[in-house]
Amino acid sequence: xxxxxxxxxxxxxxxxxxxxxxxxxxxxxxxxxxxxxxxxxxxxxxxxxxxxxxxxxxxxxxxxxxxxxxxxxxxxxxxxxxxxxxxxxxxxxxxxxxxxxxxxxxxxxxxxxxxxxxxxxxxxxxxxxxxxxxxxxxxxxx
Numbered sequence: 066x067x068x069x070x071x072x073x074x075x076x077x078x079x080x081x082x083x084x085x086x087x088x089x090x091x092x093x094x095x096x097x098x099x100x101x102x103x104x105x106x107x108x109x110x111x112x113x114x115x116x117x118x119x120x121x122x123x124x125x126x127x128x129x130x131x132x133x134x135x136x137x138x139x140x141x142x143x144x145x146x147x148x149x150x151x152x153x154x155x156x157x158x159x160x161x162x163x164x165x166x167x168x169x170x171x172x173x174x175x176x177x178x179x180x181x182x183x184x185x186x187x188x189x190x191x192x193x194x195x196x197x198x199x200x201x202x203x204x205x206x207x
Contacts (some may be wrong), residue, residue, distance in 0.1 A: 099122075141176045
């Protein structure tokens with residue numbers, strides 16, 4: 066008998082709590098796209114803009130193009146080779162913005178990629194997160 070006496074108030078409280086949870090308005094959740102890809106101009110590769118959170122989640126890091134006696138050098142990890150055999154790097158011209166830039170001719174040695182045509186010395190290039198940027202740009206994985 067004592068069990069029934071205690072269970073009725075607890076059951077009643079549970080019903081009240083459930084009803085109050087259902088009676089309010091549902092909060093709206095705004096979806097923020099972590100990346101936007103926009104065409105800059107005809108024939109120019111698109112511009113990728115990420116949110117700060119996307120940059121953190123993708124663990125994107127950059128280095129800068131260095132000068133050598135014969136041209137320029139970047140870490141090999143910065144280089145993307147597309148299916149047509151072209152070599153590319155993603156530059157970071159301003160915070161959260163990434164542009165793909167072709168480099169050529171390319172030779173690699175000791176985890177470094179050497180080239181004579183491409184972004185000039187001092188240009189920030191992506192070293193970690195290159196495949197993710199390419200997938201974002203081309204829509205791979207959507």
